[in-house]
Amino acid sequence: MPELRAVHGDITTLEVDAIVNAANNTLLGGGGVDGAIHRAAGQQLLQACRKLGGCHTGEARLTPGFELPARYVIHTVGPVFKDGTRGEPDLLRACYRHSLELAQQHDLKSIAFPAISTGAYRYPPLQAARIAVDEVSSALVDMPSLETVIFCCFSERHLEIYEKLLEPLNA
Numbered sequence: 461m462p463e464l465r466a467v468h469g470d471i472t473t474l475e476v477d478a479i480v481n482a483a484n485n486t487l488l489g490g491g492g493v494d495g496a497i498h499r500a501a502g503q504q505l506l507q508a509c510r511k512l513g514g515c516h517t518g519e520a521r522l523t524p525g526f527e528l529p530a531r532y533v534i535h536t537v538g539p540v541f542k543d544g545t546r547g548e549p550d551l552l553r554a555c556y557r558h559s560l561e562l563a564q565q566h567d568l569k570s571i572a573f574p575a576i577s578t579g580a581y582r583y584p585p586l587q588a589a590r591i592a593v594d595e596v597s598s599a600l601v602d603m604p605s606l607e608t609v610i611f612c613c614f615s616e617r618h619l620e621i622y623e624k625l626l627e628p629l630n631a
């Protein structure tokens with residue numbers, strides 16, 4: 461079983477094979493982690509994203525990391541949370557699964573996720589983290605090449621949530 465861990469920090473600083481971006485359907489940048497990744501990667505990232513022609517919610521697309529320490533960026537678009545009965549859980553699961561599938565296809569060894577949809581898209585952090593940890597741990601069973609998955613938490617609160625959920629898995 462690959463190593464699953466939570467860290468507190470800025471995902472743009474992580475030296476992993478791929479960091480995941482919580483983007484929007486245009487893939488043309490935005491605020492939050494999307495803005496941070498585009499600022500750190502430089503202009504070439506936007507140029508590369510322009511060629512992708514957008515991304516459906518729940519899907520994932522890969523670009524180089526350019527000026528980031530990470531080799532690649534996997535852009536995924538999370539659902540906007542309404543009340544949890546509009547398909548949001550399945551779409552959020554799909555973000556994690558499709559990002560891991562892309563990493564596996566490119567034989568990547570390490571990947572870091574932000575807490576997708578828990579900022580501007582208003583997904584309740586604990587519900588989102590449960591989906592993230594559950595989907596990642598079950599998807600990894602069939603992904604032998606992946607060695608390390610990091611949940612990069614921008615706040616202490618998110619870190620506590622993820623550490624509690626990961627405890628039984630790492631026991």
Ligand code: APR
Pocket residue numbers: 469470471472482483484489490491492493494495496538574575576577578579580581582583612613614615618
């Ligand atoms: N590193 C790690 N996590 C970060 C960083 C960072 N540098 N900056 C923000 N975050 C965290 C937020 O604290 C939140 O927990 O990422 C999580 C996702 O929040 P958002 O970035 O707001 O993303 P999301 O809720 O998925 O909304 C996406 O916001 O920025 C726009 O273009 C984006 O329209 C899209 C929407």
